[in-house]
Amino acid sequence: MRTFECDYTEGVHPTILKALSETNMVQMSGYGFDPYTVSAAEKIKAVCNAPDATVTFLVGGTQTNMIVLDLLLAPYEGVLSPKTGHINVHEAGAIEFTGHKVLALRENDGVLDADALEAYLTTFYADATHEHMVRPGAVYLTHPTEYGTLYTKAQLSRIRALCDRYDMKLYVDGARLGYALGCPENDLTLSDLADLCDAFSIGGTKLGLLCGEAVVFPKEAPKMLLSQVKRHGGLLAKGRVLGVQFDAVFTDGLYEKIGKEAIRHAKRIQKILLQKGYALAWNSPTNQQFIILSDAEAEKLRAFVGFDLWGRADEGHWIARFTSSWSTTDADVDELENTLPETAALMQS
Numbered sequence: 128m129r130t131f132e133c134d135y136t137e138g139v140h141p142t143i144l145k146a147l148s149e150t151n152m153v154q155m156s157g158y159g160f161d162p163y164t165v166s167a168a169e170k171i172k173a174v175c176n177a178p179d180a181t182v183t184f185l186v187g188g189t190q191t192n193m194i195v196l197d198l199l200l201a202p203y204e205g206v207l208s209p210k211t212g213h214i215n216v217h218e219a220g221a222i223e224f225t226g227h228k229v230l231a232l233r234e235n236d237g238v239l240d241a242d243a244l245e246a247y248l249t250t251f252y253a254d255a256t257h258e259h260m261v262r263p264g265a266v267y268l269t270h271p272t273e274y275g276t277l278y279t280k281a282q283l284s285r286i287r288a289l290c291d292r293y294d295m296k297l298y299v300d301g302a303r304l305g306y307a308l309g310c311p312e313n314d315l316t317l318s319d320l321a322d323l324c325d326a327f328s329i330g331g332t333k334l335g336l337l338c339g340e341a342v343v344f345p346k347e348a349p350k351m352l353l354s355q356v357k358r359h360g361g362l363l364a365k366g367r368v369l370g371v372q373f374d375a376v377f378t379d380g381l382y383e384k385i386g387k388e389a390i391r392h393a394k395r396i397q398k399i400l401l402q403k404g405y406a407l408a409w410n411s412p413t414n415q416q417f418i419i420l421s422d423a424e425a426e427k428l429r430a431f432v433g434f435d436l437w438g439r440a441d442e443g444h445w446i447a448r449f450t451s452s453w454s455t456t457d458a459d460v461d462e463l464e465n466t467l468p469e470t471a472a473l474m475q476s
Contacts, residue, residue, distance in 0.1 A: 128431075128432065128433055129432065129433065129459050129462050129463065130432070130433025130434070131396070131432065131433060131434055131448075131449040131450050131451065131455075131459075131463070132433050132434060132435045132448075132450065133333075133435060133448075133450050133452075134303070134306075134333045134334075134389070134414060134415075134450050134451070134452035134453070135332055135333050135452070136452075136454075137452070137453075137454040138337060139335065139336060139337040139372075140335030140336070140376070140381075140385065140453055140454075142375055142376075142381060143335060143336055143337070143371075143372050143375045143376060144337075145375075146371050146372065146374070146375035147337070147368075147371055147372065150163065150367070150371050155367045157364045157365060157366060157367075158353070158362060158363070158364060158366050159183070159184060159353075159362075159363075159366035159369075159370060160366070161366060161367045161370055163367055163370040163371045163374045164184065164366050164367060164369065164370025164371075164373075164374075165370070166370070166374045167182075167184070167341070167369075167370050167371075167373035167374040167377060168182035168183075168184075170373075170374065170377040170378070171329065171341055171343065171373070171377060172343075174317050174377065175317040175318055175320070175321040175343060175345065176317075176318040176321060177318070177321040177343065177345045179345075179346070180321060180343050180344060180345045180346075181343075181344040181348035181352065182341055182342065182343050182344075183341075183342050183344075183348075183352060183353075183356060184339060184340070184341055184342070184363075184366065184369035184370060184373060185339070185340050185342060185356070185361050185369075186338050186339060186340070186361065186363065186369070187332060187338060187340065188213070188300070188302045188328075188330065188332060188340055189218045189219075189221050190340075190359075190361055191300075191328050191340040191342060192213070192214050192218065192221065192222065192267075192300055192328075193218075193221045193222060193224070193225055193359070194355075194356060194359045194361050195298055195326050195328070195342055196214070196222055196225070196227060196265060196267065196298060197222075197225040197226075197227065197359065198349040198352075198355055199264070199265050199296040199298060199325060199326060199349070200227050200264045200265055200296075201262075201264055202226060203261070203262055204227060204261070204262045204263065204264025204265070205227050205228035205229065205230045205261040205262070205263060205264065206222060206227055206228075206229055206230065206263070206264065206265045206266070206267050206298075207230045207232055207239075207244065207247070207263050207265070207266045207267065207295075208229050208230065208231055208232065208239075208266075208267040208268075209231070209232060209233075209234035209237060209238070209239040209268070209272070209273075210231040210232060210233060210234055211234055211237050211272070211273045211274065212229075212231070212234075212239075212267055212268070212269065212273065213269055213273055213300060213302070214229055214267055214300075215229045215231050216273070217273075227264075228261045229267075230247075230261065230263055232244055232247055234272075236272070236274050236276045236409045237269075237271075237272030237273050237274030237275070237276045238272055238276055238277075238278060238282065239266070239268055239286065241282060241285045241286055241289065244266070244286065244289055245289055247263070248263065248289065248292075248293050251263065252293070263293070263295060264295055264296065265290075265295055265296040265297070265298055265325075266286060266289075266290055266295055266296070266297050266298070267298050267300065268283075268286070268297075268298070268299050268300065269299070269300040269301070269302065269303075270283075270299050270300075270301060270304060270307050270315065270320075271303055271304075271306060271307045271310075271411075271413045271415075274409055274411060274415075274417065275411030275412070275413040275414070275415035275416070275417065276409070276410075276411055276412070276413075277307055277310065277312060277313050277315075277412060277413065278315060279314055279315070280314050280315050280319055283299075283315060283319070283323050284323060287323045287324075296325040296326070297323065297324050297325050297326075298324065298325060298326045298327065299320060299324050299326075299327040299328070300327075300328055301320075301327055301328045301329050301330050302328065302330035302332070302333055302340065303330055303333050303334075303413070303414065303415075304327075304328070304329050304330050304334075305329075305330065305333075305334040305382050305383070305385055305386035305389075306333075306334075306386050306389055306390060306393075306413045306414040307386075307413060308382075308383060308386050309383065309385070309386025309387035309388075309389065309390045310386075310390050310412050310413050311390075311412075312412040313412075317329075320343075320345075321343065321345040322345070324343075324345060325344070325345075325346070325347075326342060326343065326344050326345075327342075327343055327345075328340045328341065328342050328343070329341040329342075329343065329382075331369075331372060331373060331376065333452070334376070334382065334385055334386065334453060335376065335385050335452075335453035335454075336372045336373070336376060337368075337372065338368075338369070338372075339368075339369040339372050339373060341373055385453040388453070388455075389414045389451045389452055389453060389455060390412075390413065390414060390451075392414075392451040392455040392456075392457075392459075392460050393411075393413065393414045393415075393416060393451040395460045395464075396416050396449050396451060396460060396463065397411075397416050399460070399463055399464045399467065400416060400418055400449065400467075403467055403468070403469045403470060404469050404470035404471060405418040405419075405420075405470055406418060406419050407419075408440060408446045414450055414451045414452065415448055415449075415450050416448070416449045416450070417437060417446050417447065417448050417449075418446070418447050418449070419440050419444055419445070419446060419447075420444065420445050420446075420447050421443060421444055421445075422443055422444070422445065423474065424470070424473055424474065425445045425447060427473050427474060427476060428447070428468075428473060430476070431466050431467055431468060431476075432449075432463060432466065432467060434447050434448060434449050435447065435448040435450070436448075
């Protein structure tokens, strides 16, 4: 039975696997000083139109968020995040483990409400006792959001302006960035992110790599970056494992192609779900599609297709997630269309 549970159920994109295999017996220097890692960094700087950027490679998303935010924040600072942000909900307190508090704010379908951000900052600094409180030192966002929704360039620019006004860093978690870039509704480019962010990540783990996230510091990297990454336990001796993969995925536009193809499949999945009578929890233009199911419907539907229970909509109803990825094929979506029962027939099955 085909599963649409998440975008990392398979191993590695064949092109990237081939690159790993072909370079397997080539002797290279360690710790990211191999030619493939150097080449990957140059290719990323080129597509970001950020020739002076610093690019480093880490293994996973939580590790990346933890290290980057710890390096951006002073010891007495916390990070502002949408209430639904990954660091606030699904990272087991990794940020707090570094000594930084996550300060959660109101969001709209996953998108940080800039009015809420401005109101928080105004109130914070109007408080005469704010020096006794956790200073907001950075804003954390994901693009796309945890709900598969997108920031516009105008929204991100407004948040950047607030960061400038209140002397804060802006970090965008791009674990699924390729799926945002492949979406017709998206108006943010890698060049825009380089202009607007102090740091952002380009996700590989969910975009066909065996593992790996690229971190871009467009303007100024933290001092002693390699040493600090090692101090956090994030430095691979075999840095080539990440470099070879990112070099391959940023060759001949593969990263962009993977994102666009997954979005094409996601649009079909959304259409099928609607045609079968399922209600969207919200409208996601990216590779994650969310529907509302009753407890009984969720139990019944598992006999037909694999999916993820994302969380409770309310008592008695689940939000279920259907995800396309680099590995999704037309045959997979055809199977979903042919086997998924209509809502009216589901409870009679």
